[in-house]
Amino acid sequence: MKTTNQASPSKKKSTPSSLFDSFSIYKRTLPYYRPFLSKIFFCLTLVVISVGLNLLRPWPVKWLIDEVLLKASNSLGTFPVPVQNITVMVFLGCFALFTIYLVHSGLTLIINSLLYKIALLALLKLRTDTFSFLQYLPLRFHESTQSGDIIYRIAYDTQSIMTLFIRGVSTIFSSLLLLVGTLVVMLKLNFYLALTALGIAPLLWIVIGVNTSKIRHKSTQVQEKESSLLSETSERISAIRLIQAYSQEEKAIASFKNAAWNSLNTNYDYLLATNRYSLLVTLITALGTAIILFIGAKEVLNGRLSIGQLWIFLSYLASLYQPMEQLSYTSWTLESAASSLKRIFELFDIPNELPDPPKGIEIDQVQGKIEFRNVSFQYNPGKPVLKNLNFVINPGEHVAIVGPTGSGKTTILSLICRFYDPNEGEIFIDGVDIRKMKKKSLRQNISLVLQDTVLFNTTVEENIRFGKEQATPSQIIESARRASVDSFISQLPKGYKTIVGEKGVFLSGGQRQRIGLARAFLRNAPILLLDEPTSSLDLKTEQQLVSSLLLLMQNKTTLFVTHRLHAIHNWKRILVVVDGKICEEGSGEELLRKKGVYYKMWMAGNFSSLTNSGSFFEKTVPL
Ligand SMILES: Nc1ncnc2c1ncn2[C@@H]1O[C@H](COP(=O)(O)OP(=O)(O)OP(=O)(O)O)[C@@H](O)[C@H]1O
Numbered sequence: 001m002k003t004t005n006q007a008s009p010s011k012k013k014s015t016p017s018s019l020f021d022s023f024s025i026y027k028r029t030l031p032y033y034r035p036f037l038s039k040i041f042f043c044l045t046l047v048v049i050s051v052g053l054n055l056l057r058p059w060p061v062k063w064l065i066d067e068v069l070l071k072a073s074n075s076l077g078t079f080p081v082p083v084q085n086i087t088v089m090v091f092l093g094c095f096a097l098f099t100i101y102l103v104h105s106g107l108t109l110i111i112n113s114l115l116y117k118i119a120l121l122a123l124l125k126l127r128t129d130t131f132s133f134l135q136y137l138p139l140r141f142h143e144s145t146q147s148g149d150i151i152y153r154i155a156y157d158t159q160s161i162m163t164l165f166i167r168g169v170s171t172i173f174s175s176l177l178l179l180v181g182t183l184v185v186m187l188k189l190n191f192y193l194a195l196t197a198l199g200i201a202p203l204l205w206i207v208i209g210v211n212t213s214k215i216r217h218k219s220t221q222v223q224e225k226e227s228s229l230l231s232e233t234s235e236r237i238s239a240i241r242l243i244q245a246y247s248q249e250e251k252a253i254a255s256f257k258n259a260a261w262n263s264l265n266t267n268y269d270y271l272l273a274t275n276r277y278s279l280l281v282t283l284i285t286a287l288g289t290a291i292i293l294f295i296g297a298k299e300v301l302n303g304r305l306s307i308g309q310l311w312i313f314l315s316y317l318a319s320l321y322q323p324m325e326q327l328s329y330t331s332w333t334l335e336s337a338a339s340s341l342k343r344i345f346e347l348f349d350i351p352n353e354l355p356d357p358p359k360g361i362e363i364d365q366v367q368g369k370i371e372f373r374n375v376s377f378q379y380n381p382g383k384p385v386l387k388n389l390n391f392v393i394n395p396g397e398h399v400a401i402v403g404p405t406g407s408g409k410t411t412i413l414s415l416i417c418r419f420y421d422p423n424e425g426e427i428f429i430d431g432v433d434i435r436k437m438k439k440k441s442l443r444q445n446i447s448l449v450l451q452d453t454v455l456f457n458t459t460v461e462e463n464i465r466f467g468k469e470q471a472t473p474s475q476i477i478e479s480a481r482r483a484s485v486d487s488f489i490s491q492l493p494k495g496y497k498t499i500v501g502e503k504g505v506f507l508s509g510g511q512r513q514r515i516g517l518a519r520a521f522l523r524n525a526p527i528l529l530l531d532e533p534t535s536s537l538d539l540k541t542e543q544q545l546v547s548s549l550l551l552l553m554q555n556k557t558t559l560f561v562t563h564r565l566h567a568i569h570n571w572k573r574i575l576v577v578v579d580g581k582i583c584e585e586g587s588g589e590e591l592l593r594k595k596g597v598y599y600k601m602w603m604a605g606n607f608s609s610l611t612n613s614g615s616f617f618e619k620t621v622p623l
Pocket residue numbers: 143379380385403404405406407408409410411412
């Protein structure tokens with residue numbers, strides 16, 4: 001069977017290329033808001049009431065000016081109401097104004113808290129979906145994507161789903177409603193003035209049209225630079241030990257500064273562009289206001305308009321221009337949100353090159369027979385790593401894989417775990433092609449112990465439990481005991497509840513490996529894959545670890561990849577892999593007699609002196 005390697009994830013820029021593109025992104029956010037439809041409609045009803053109150057705001061002042069103040073000042077003494085009643089009328093006007101503001105503010109508070117809660121819940125779901133999706137993406141994706149970029153997408157890009165909702169739904173709806181309401185009232189108040197006020201609209205739309213795509217592009221650049229800065233930071237901080245050991249602090253700082261400067265320049269560029277844009281919008285609306293003031297003042301002087309009417313008109317003018325401004329800013333805010341969300345949805349669009357078959361076979365516990373049939377594999381086109389591999393490992397058999405560095409040993413283990421699929425050939429476990437098995441079912445039958453055990457920044461107990469989620473505390477202690485790490489853990493300040501630090505920094509390499517073995521004991525899977533589990537340890541620690549390894553290997557099909565020939569020399573079956581092919585096979589002694597690759601490696605490593613003092617596995621395991 002032939003398959004092709006999947007292309008690595010898209011590195012192309014994420015700017016939505018057209019309005020249609022942006023709309024398709026907006027559409028993809030709809031499912032995140034669908035559960036809240038009734039709440040959203042409730043909010044929008046409140047928005048309608050709030051806009052109505054907004055439109056009422058200028059009227060108490062207009063009434064005060066025209067009906068009370070002007071009349072009172074023009075006809076002192078002849079005003080039909082007594083002076084003390086004028087005070088009551090002034091009070092009533094002010095009270096009405098205050099009440100309108102009070103109810104409007106209260107409504108705004110309720111609307112905002114409801115809308116933000118809905119938006120935050122949508123954000124939570126999008127973040128969870130993104131993280132979950134990434135958990136199942138094949139290794140090939142993670143190997144070719146910077147972790148900083150992924151973190152940026154999950155932490156920051158996802159927030160645009162809130163922006164889209166708050167600005168897109170609430171702002172657009174309330175602004176449009178206010179705009180239309182204001183326009184209707186203004187046209188009724190003074191048709192000619194209202195049309196003049198609208199005269200600036202085309203100018204505003206031209207400015208928006210010209211600037212939106214520029215700002216959208218700059219916003220994407222900001223996201224990319226911020227994402228690189230985060231990647232740079234996370235890479236350098238996680239490599240701090242190496243940086244300090246090689247005295248590379250200055251170089252790391254220089255590299256960070258470079259990324260930070262890039263981010264600063266693009267941010268500054270973006271800020272300048274948005275400020276220029278805001279300035280233009282403000283100037284256009286100021287021009288509109290000045291024109292209306294000029295014409296309105298002349299109308300007042302000619303007696304065709306009262307001062308109160310001019311005042312109310314100017315108030316409405318603000319209510320007309322403010323939503324216009326809001327809408328213009330919203331357009332590029334939405335574009336910028338669309339480009340961030342595109343970076344999320346393009347993750348969802350990455351096809352899973354290693355899908356579970358529709359009716360995948362589930363096997364609770366395999367016997368452990370492994371067969372490679374004509375398996376060839378390459379990570380990158382034109383660079384074959386494994387070439388037509390054929391071998392069978394029987395249940396419970398222990399096989400060592402040795403060979404020069406880069407010959408493909410780890411790749412063999414990766415294929416068994418189905419981290420990748422072979423380009424040609426098939427791999428069978430208990431006679432079942434592993435591509436027909438459910439990946440979860442396959443992997444729960446495998447324990448993988450690596451050269452460096454990966455630990456999480458949590459308790460020892462939780463780190464061991466990683467091997468079997470539903471393990472009881474006593475099973476965890478028993479596994480630790482079998483990995484000979486129980487007494488060490490008991491001496492820790494909080495025993496099994498001790499936090500091990502990020503990547504287990506508070507523990508030694510040997511202690512980390514033992515916790516890794518405890519995990520494997522707990523998992524107790526029938527297939528054990530050991531990828532140089534002792535290579536990073538000194539000889540003494542390696543010797544101490546070996547008895548635990550032997551216990552772990554009992555009754556399990558074991559593949560042991562190692563460079564330490566003394567550790568496996570007495571095994572009955574050793575595969576020697578060179579350049580992606582098995583070139584020799586046999587026991588250590590048989591291979592030495594062949595005087596081939598194994599012999600050369602043996603001599604080069606000066607292992608004979610070690611074996612003479614006793615191979616680690618020699619006395620204990622009848623392999
Ligand atoms: N994720 C990857 N992407 C691309 N190439 C890879 C990847 N992993 C390994 N390779 C390449 O595949 C080849 C085989 O690598 P592999 O890790 O299987 O070798 P190995 O025999 O285990 O080496 P070592 O003994 O040094 O651990 C090497 O040339 C390596 O550069």
